[in-house]
Amino acid sequence: MAFQQGLSGLSSSSQALDVISHNVANANTSGFKASQTVFADVYSSTLGADPYKQVGSGSRVAAVRQNFSQGSITETGNSLDMAINGDGFFMVKRPVQGDNQTFYTRAGEFQLDKDGYVITATGYQLLGYPGTAGAGDAVPIQVPYDTGTPRETSTVSLTFNLDANQPVIDQTANPFNPSDPKTYNFSTTVVTYDSLGIAHNLNLYFVRTASGNPSTWDVYGTLSGDTVTDPSLTPPGTPALLGNLPFDASGALTGGSPLSLSFGGITLANGATIGGPVGATSDGTIDINLTATQFALASSVNTISQDGVPAGELAGVSVMPTGQIQARYTNGNVITVGTVAIAAFRNPNGLVSMGDNLWIASLESGPGVAGTPGAGTRGFISGGAVEASNVDLTAELVNMIVQQRAYQANAQSIKTQDQILQTVINLR
Known part of the structure; x- marks a missing residue:
């Protein structure tokens, strides 16, 4: 039995080291949420087993749970960068016609593409509401590069x-x-x-x-x-x-x-x-x-x-705490082009990680409920800033030492069991 127990301990510690290494590797990833390994003990189920004589069968990884606590907010100087100060997730989608899959992210490093859409660093379009209404379906936010037709003075x-x-x-x-x-x-x-x-x-x-x-x-x-x-x-x-x-x-x-x-x-x-x-x-x-x-x-x-205005070109963009994206033009016009949508989940730990700082909803997380920043439990937005990773490097390095020691101890239990079996085999 000690072989099986030791092997389960090695496997559990190895997975825990994988999680720790993943956390450390993403210590500088904007919006990254650290994960924690949850262990569970293993017992063999035997009909009529004596509860006073049960011997465990080792350990297993019951879950890898993400820590969705707030990361620190860092100024970037890019006016389109956004950080959610509180709960919630940005909603994004692929810029592919007919693809309605919604992804969720805390990484707020946004920019404009050639068509004026607000996109992530990996090309996903940010979703929001037209103007300041904050109602209806969330759609990709587009910032016009010009103000269109001039208006003559009356x-x-x-x-x-x-x-x-x-x-x-x-x-x-x-x-x-x-x-x-x-x-x-x-x-x-x-x-x-x-x-x-x-x-x-x-x-x-x-x-x-x-x-x-x-x-x-x-x-x-x-x-x-x-x-x-x-x-x-x-x-x-x-x-x-x-x-x-x-x-x-x-x-x-x-x-x-x-x-x-x-x-x-x-x-x-x-x-x-x-x-x-x-x-x-x-x-x-x-x-x-x-x-x-x-x-x-x-x-x-x-x-x-x-009341007249000339034609104007885009001069700058700013984001309000309540999610309004305002475009400023060379003719003096300031237009609210959209309001960022924030999704809230009852169980964020049920979200499925997809890489590229993205999650998708699952049955465990429940559907994302979209709303405007500051509504309900949703956080407000800090413009010109991003949320840093919430990885605590000191704690991760200590956990790494702990798991290394656990791995060594489990390897030692296997070695000890091997020595005992060798002794039994050598009996004459």
């Missing part, structure tokens, strides 16, 4: 002050001329965009025409590229009189703010259109909303906004 808004000390300009003696600063009191420029994403300068000129109550200012406008008003054309265009601003004795606009003016009849030389609201046909008119005051302060603009 509305411009300004907040500004006109200096109450400015003189009245006699327009009979000095008719307005955008090329002559003596014919207007103040001017400002707003960059607008046409349907091709080309920038056009909308120049607004303010001329004080009366100083009483109400004090009145005329507003003129020109647009670069406009065949009617652009002063740089040959011959020069004619500026458009957009309206006037009446101020009361307190320096506020008569009738309240904002005051809305329209710059209409725009025809661009490049054939593009401007002035079309989102989703509507361009009408060649830019609506201008003015919130103004007239105080004894230097004329200045406080805020400018307009």
Whole structure:
């Protein structure tokens, strides 16, 4: 019997050394979870056996159990890297049409492929939800490399002050001329965009025409590229009189703010259109909303906004703690392209390791329940970081010594049994 017991001990210790060696080999593998060997004793089953005289038959490896405790989080500098701070697993799939097998991983070293999909180092696509909804089926997350169709400007808004000390300009003696600063009191420029994403300068000129109550200012406008008003054309265009601003004795606009003016009849030389609201046909008119005051302060603009955008290219990506992946573009747009899905399991130890830092679900683990980071027991995401292996090298080296000693002791028990048998054989 001692031979069988010793052999079972050698086999168990050998498997334990295999597990320890695997842990040590993956001490630097991101998202790796260390394994632990679980031993069980072995007894022969004999009908009517005396419980006081049972002799064991050795040992066996009952299970190799993974330790899913949190690994340390390490900053990487790669904005697409992610670490789950808490429970849960990233969901990934092969980029193969019709392959619906979902894999799970804790390794968050992600990057973009040529089509803008977020993928692992081994090419698996990260799954998530479109936008910020966090509902429906998890699908591959794709980051557009550009923002697509430009949006033409339809509305411009300004907040500004006109200096109450400015003189009245006699327009009979000095008719307005955008090329002559003596014919207007103040001017400002707003960059607008046409349907091709080309920038056009909308120049607004303010001329004080009366100083009483109400004090009145005329507003003129020109647009670069406009065949009617652009002063740089040959011959020069004619500026458009957009309206006037009446101020009361307190320096506020008569009738309240904002005051809305329209710059209409725009025809661009490049054939593009401007002035079309989102989703509507361009009408060649830019609506201008003015919130103004007239105080004894230097004329200045406080805020400018307009709703047009040029075409833009991807400038950077960032990940929020709640899983939103935000793409930043060269035109200033910031778009949430998707929300990372996190899967939770009742029994993570039932997951089946597939290599490449991947697991698949089994009957023992139960199905992965997808959700957004922070929902339920799921952890939050640390962007620009990865989770390090949770292998404790000191503990593994000590366990290696323990298993080495156990292996030697089991080998010694076999040697001792061999010596006893040799003694019996040599009896005369």
